[in-house]
Amino acid sequence: MQLNESHERYWQKNLNITAMLLAIWFVVTFVVAYFARELSFTFFGWPFSFWMGAQGALAIYVVIIVYYAMYMGRLDEEHGVAEEMED
Amino acid sequence: MAGLAGDSGGGNAFDAKSMSAFKSGLNRIYTFYTGGFLAFVIVLAILEQMGLSRSWIGFVFLLATIGLYAGIGIMSRTTDASEYYVAGRRVPALYNGMATGADWMSAASFIGMAGTLYLTGYGGLAFIMGWTGGYCLVALFLAPYLRKFGQFTIPDFLGARYEGNLPRTLGILAAILCSFTYVVAQIYGVGLITTRLTGVQFEIGIFLGLAGILVCSFLGGMRAVTWTQVAQYIILIVAYMIPVVWLSVKQTSVPIPQVVYGFQLEKVTEKEKALREDPKEKEVVAIFKAQADALGEKLKDVKGSLEKDRADASKKLEDLKAANAPAEQIAAAEKALSAVPKDEAEAKTAWTKAKAAAEARAKPLAGMPAHAQIYAGDPNGDQKAKDTYDTSRRNFLALIFCLMVGTAALPHILMRYYTTPSVREARASVGWSLFFIFLLYFTAPALAVLVKYEVFHVLVGTPFDKLPAWIANWSKVDPALLSVVDINKDGILQLGEMRIGGDIVVLATPEIAGLPYVISGLVAAGGLAAALSTADGLLLTIANALSHDLYYKMIDPNASTGRRVAISKALLLVVALAAAYVAAQKPADILFLVSAAFSFAAAAFFPALVLGVFWKRANKWGASLGMIAGLGVTFYYMVTTQPWLRGIFGVTSPIELWWGIQPISAGVFGVPLGFAVIIIVSLLTAAPGRDVQELVEHVRYPNLKGDTLNTQIN
Numbered sequence A: 001m002q003l004n005e006s007h008e009r010y011w012q013k014n015l016n017i018t019a020m021l022l023a024i025w026f027v028v029t030f031v032v033a034y035f036a037r038e039l040s041f042t043f044f045g046w047p048f049s050f051w052m053g054a055q056g057a058l059a060i061y062v063v064i065i066v067y068y069a070m071y072m073g074r075l076d077e078e079h080g081v082a083e084e085m086e087d
Numbered sequence B: 001m002a003g004l005a006g007d008s009g010g011g012n013a014f015d016a017k018s019m020s021a022f023k024s025g026l027n028r029i030y031t032f033y034t035g036g037f038l039a040f041v042i043v044l045a046i047l048e049q050m051g052l053s054r055s056w057i058g059f060v061f062l063l064a065t066i067g068l069y070a071g072i073g074i075m076s077r078t079t080d081a082s083e084y085y086v087a088g089r090r091v092p093a094l095y096n097g098m099a100t101g102a103d104w105m106s107a108a109s110f111i112g113m114a115g116t117l118y119l120t121g122y123g124g125l126a127f128i129m130g131w132t133g134g135y136c137l138v139a140l141f142l143a144p145y146l147r148k149f150g151q152f153t154i155p156d157f158l159g160a161r162y163e164g165n166l167p168r169t170l171g172i173l174a175a176i177l178c179s180f181t182y183v184v185a186q187i188y189g190v191g192l193i194t195t196r197l198t199g200v201q202f203e204i205g206i207f208l209g210l211a212g213i214l215v216c217s218f219l220g221g222m223r224a225v226t227w228t229q230v231a232q233y234i235i236l237i238v239a240y241m242i243p244v245v246w247l248s249v250k251q252t253s254v255p256i257p258q259v260v261y262g263f264q265l266e267k268v269t270e271k272e273k274a275l276r277e278d279p280k281e282k283e284v285v286a287i288f289k290a291q292a293d294a295l296g297e298k299l300k301d302v303k304g305s306l307e308k309d310r311a312d313a314s315k316k317l318e319d320l321k322a323a324n325a326p327a328e329q330i331a332a333a334e335k336a337l338s339a340v341p342k343d344e345a346e347a348k349t350a351w352t353k354a355k356a357a358a359e360a361r362a363k364p365l366a367g368m369p370a371h372a373q374i375y376a377g378d379p380n381g382d383q384k385a386k387d388t389y390d391t392s393r394r395n396f397l398a399l400i401f402c403l404m405v406g407t408a409a410l411p412h413i414l415m416r417y418y419t420t421p422s423v424r425e426a427r428a429s430v431g432w433s434l435f436f437i438f439l440l441y442f443t444a445p446a447l448a449v450l451v452k453y454e455v456f457h458v459l460v461g462t463p464f465d466k467l468p469a470w471i472a473n474w475s476k477v478d479p480a481l482l483s484v485v486d487i488n489k490d491g492i493l494q495l496g497e498m499r500i501g502g503d504i505v506v507l508a509t510p511e512i513a514g515l516p517y518v519i520s521g522l523v524a525a526g527g528l529a530a531a532l533s534t535a536d537g538l539l540l541t542i543a544n545a546l547s548h549d550l551y552y553k554m555i556d557p558n559a560s561t562g563r564r565v566a567i568s569k570a571l572l573l574v575v576a577l578a579a580a581y582v583a584a585q586k587p588a589d590i591l592f593l594v595s596a597a598f599s600f601a602a603a604a605f606f607p608a609l610v611l612g613v614f615w616k617r618a619n620k621w622g623a624s625l626g627m628i629a630g631l632g633v634t635f636y637y638m639v640t641t642q643p644w645l646r647g648i649f650g651v652t653s654p655i656e657l658w659w660g661i662q663p664i665s666a667g668v669f670g671v672p673l674g675f676a677v678i679i680i681v682s683l684l685t686a687a688p689g690r691d692v693q694e695l696v697e698h699v700r701y702p703n704l705k706g707d708t709l710n711t712q713i714n
Helices: A005-034 A048-078 B016-049 B054-075 B081-089 B093-104 B107-149 B154-161 B165-198 B202-252 B257-277 B279-300 B302-322 B327-339 B344-361 B383-407 B411-418 B423-441 B444-459 B469-477 B504-512 B517-555 B561-584 B590-614 B620-641 B643-649 B667-684 B690-700
Strands: B482-484 B498-500
Touching: A005 A048, A005 B107, A005 B383, A048 B107, A048 B257, A048 B423, A048 B444, B016 B054, B016 B202, B016 B517, B054 B165, B054 B202, B054 B517, B081 B202, B081 B411, B081 B561, B093 B202, B093 B411, B093 B423, B093 B517, B107 B154, B107 B165, B107 B383, B107 B411, B107 B423, B107 B444, B107 B504, B107 B517, B107 B590, B107 B690, B154 B165, B154 B411, B154 B517, B154 B590, B154 B690, B165 B202, B165 B411, B165 B517, B165 B561, B165 B590, B165 B620, B202 B257, B202 B423, B202 B444, B202 B504, B202 B517, B202 B561, B257 B279, B257 B444, B279 B302, B279 B344, B302 B327, B302 B344, B383 B590, B383 B667, B411 B423, B411 B517, B411 B590, B444 B498, B444 B504, B469 B482, B469 B504, B504 B517, B517 B561, B590 B620, B590 B667, B590 B690, B620 B643, B620 B667
Parallel strands: none
Antiparallel strands: B482 B498
8 A cells, every 4th residue: 555645745734733733722721721820810700711721721622623523524535535435 | 212223233334325314313212312301300390299209209210210221221232243342333423422421421520520619619620621621632633543443442452553462461451440440439429329319228229220230231232331321411411400500590590500600700709708807707717726726735645635535534424424414415425435536546546637627627718719719829929838839730730631631541432432433423523522521511610609609698697597408408418418517606607617528519409509309319310320321331341351352352363253242241240240349348539549540541541542643663562661651650659649549558658749749640740751661662672564554554544545454343
């Protein structure tokens, strides 16, 4: 089995998007929590960093996963590696 | 439920048409089921109004839900390997998401988490973030690739990718280690809830629950477990939401608690300031302080104090007898005498414990931190305050890390992504899983704040004879969960006079909100569903690791499918009984064991699995040594720092924390070490062969033309 250039590009793009989403995940989790004291301005009643820990970060996690699923689904088709439904 | 029991001789060869018919069948069944369940609750509510007793409501809930799970188990019974191990690989993303949600959310999530948040405020959010953010790692690093690999278990992947039985064996050992500690905690939870619900003995409760678990996983394996978990998810989410929404309407007249509790939090924070300055609260704190000091004095001369205590108690008894006092006073004095510690060692432990308890309560706000306070200490204060702040923050971050990486490495969760029809569905399925988990997890902090508001504004300041009935009811069930004592004898409840256990917050919410008892029954049934669904998934993981990986792959590769499934079922029975036996001993520190499972899973599996997909050069020796090193250092750190484990292993050297990290987050050392060892050892030894390179390429692409490798086993 020989990988062609399109395959290599597919994997590279996958690595890029994975790294990007992981960076977002890291920021909303660890960077926000690290500076939680500094980020505790009031946000609809919550201190902002409290709200991030209780709701904001969670919602962003869901968005990260859904975006990745959609992005990769499209990438699969563009590079001809999508699964065919078997008959 | 014909769709669920549909006979597919194995194989995932579904055309699009039959798949969509299957999906719409599922939609119909579960819509019907949800409606039926709500109708059932309404009928019970009407019966309660007509005079059905509380214990009957408890029994009806217990029998109806366990009967339902058993029914699904019987309808989905199977002996086909693909059906038994991976539910025929045709679980649509949405339903796999629900099943994973139920599989994931254990008794700890359902019952314990809101309580932890109530007691610790911001600090408890580490669990909320840790147990959801881990799914990002599952989605980005593991689920799609494991689905493409497409076998049955996690050790399967280790065995194939790292060429041999050594990595596979390590995988089996680690899978059993984390899953078994976890399943013991679930069965313990099942026993606890069954006891509450019906009043039967704890041990009987355990075995009743066990019957519910077994009839399902035993008959139908993954197929039965999957469809039961979907049903269990629906029950547990309905049960969690109703009381919170009601409480929110009662307090704010807005039915969406997640949106409005920020304002309740503001009011709680204001009240906290007032309570800190309240003279009556200070009085209670001073009394506890005095108690702690008195115990401290006694501990200075254990022998003398013990003799004095004994002499005082027996003198009092004799005086009472001499004065012909009423029988109950004499009985009380006799009890007091027999409660005096027998020897010095016992006195020392008992008094140290009592001193710690009094000290814990000799603090403002009953020892709880202010709810919205972020980290202890102060970054701008003196050196000590600075250190406290840094350590507190470091531990918060370390705990999030361990819980996240642990989530992405627990075999019973990863196994679920083998059951979807395709790679594409596996990716979507992680999204659905997190969405369904999110629904409960973003409600828990709201519940904690609303209950705190109720306690601060309604309970505190109430005269003791006017306290609501639920307080007396719950103190009777278990004083460790809730106890109120008028410490300063002013006849009014102060916050410091109330001791509340975390587990009560969810269980008592219906009563706090003034809902009928049927909702309390519903909440208990929800907790039961959470514990049973997780136990099912875990038992299956252990039984499969033994029957599939150990027996079929290593001992007898020629075993027939029927024989493998039969062996798995037998092992399931043995493991379940062993776990029930351990749970019946009521082992101490069960919560610690659950958290330990996360650190173990994180250190053992995560580096080897991720590098297995993303780094072709990782080889057998790197992975094996990396797993051993990661697990080893995690285990070593826990054994030398955690008091209960130190006792078991007889460690007496002084506790040395590394960078002040608590033992619960030991994985924070194991995971990086695991990665480092795999990389270094792999580079020092020979690269893996051509077939491994092909396997890695095979799992990286959902569909490769000309790919001759076929790992899919039906």
